[in-house]
Amino acid sequence: MSTDRVLIELATVCAEAAADALRAFGPDGVEVGPPRVMESGADPLANLPVPALAADVSYVDGVTGGNVFVAPLAGARGLARAMLGMDGPADDESAPLDELERSAVAEAMNQMMAAAAFATSGLLGTEVEIAPPRVRDLVVDGDAEGLGEPAPHATVVPITVHGVVCRLVQLVPYAFVVRMTRALDERDAEVLSEGPAVDRSGDGIAAALGAAEVDLWVELGRTKLPAGRLAGVPAGEVFALDHLADDPVDVYVNGLRVGTGRLLVVDGSEWAVRLETIEGAGDDRPVVASTATTDTDQGRTA
Numbered sequence: 108m109s110t111d112r113v114l115i116e117l118a119t120v121c122a123e124a125a126a127d128a129l130r131a132f133g134p135d136g137v138e139v140g141p142p143r144v145m146e147s148g149a150d151p152l153a154n155l156p157v158p159a160l161a162a163d164v165s166y167v168d169g170v171t172g173g174n175v176f177v178a179p180l181a182g183a184r185g186l187a188r189a190m191l192g193m194d195g196p197a198d199d200e201s202a203p204l205d206e207l208e209r210s211a212v213a214e215a216m217n218q219m220m221a222a223a224a225f226a227t228s229g230l231l232g233t234e235v236e237i238a239p240p241r242v243r244d245l246v247v248d249g250d251a252e253g254l255g256e257p258a259p260h261a262t263v264v265p266i267t268v269h270g271v272v273c274r275l276v277q278l279v280p281y282a283f284v285v286r287m288t289r290a291l292d293e294r295d296a297e298v299l300s301e302g303p304a305v306d307r308s309g310d311g312i313a314a315a316l317g318a319a320e321v322d323l324w325v326e327l328g329r330t331k332l333p334a335g336r337l338a339g340v341p342a343g344e345v346f347a348l349d350h351l352a353d354d355p356v357d358v359y360v361n362g363l364r365v366g367t368g369r370l371l372v373v374d375g376s377e378w379a380v381r382l383e384t385i386e387g388a389g390d391d392r393p394v395v396a397s398t399a400t401t402d403t404d405q406g407r408t409a
Contacts, residue, residue: 110260111144113287114279117230118142118262122275124226125176125219126266127363132189132215140265140272151261151276152177152251159183160204162216162240163254166224172283174223175255175276176216177245180204182271187211189269192331203244213242222363223275231290260284325356325368325380355383 122139129137145151152175155161160183165173178186180201187208204212217240228235245251258278266273328348350356355367358380366385373379 121223122264185269
């Protein structure tokens, strides 16, 4: 398997996972473009748009390498407003991000990179962990210096967020390519041994991710609040959510919304969720009833 094919497949899977994390906050405003393998010696972080916000993450377990996501100011602001439940454009699109907006963008970028690391885990068959993202303001060209770890291979994928083209850069060391090549060769050999067709569909990717552990939880609902109100909220305050008591709950895996379900109580005391639909490519697929028990202390399922 050629190095370019390995890098393209890695970039595609990770970019789609990162984009899915963003779609949780704005499902109609995120599009992934074609990945590009950088030529040897080329700087993948050259000519970045400024002003912008950049998130730099490194892998800390399982593999080395890292990702950099760069969002021009307009894209970062659109992402922040989507996360904060704000509609319409900001009063001053050119103003620097305030602390609440920066915090929202940092959390979105954290979820993006976690989703990309999870996708990488599935491809390699080993757990991959990331360090917390380091968020940096890019005001002039020189501000990008030092982003990411130097690596012999790099890919760039454009991700459009609410009409603004952002950039996902993957920095890939030699050892990563070797492990990735071995993992993909083994996967293809296994699929070929079962039949003549290599499955490149969503189901094929799901099979490749099979052994990786994930966090699964349910969301009862959301609401919008003025940011200033949160500072003075007293204990015991009640907030109405946007779901009725008998509405299905949203089911999330590692920050990505994957379908809907119904809450149940099992053994008289423990919460559980019965999956009703799983999101497919553009539609919701009904599933056979399946129940997952929840950890009542953490609100997540095991």
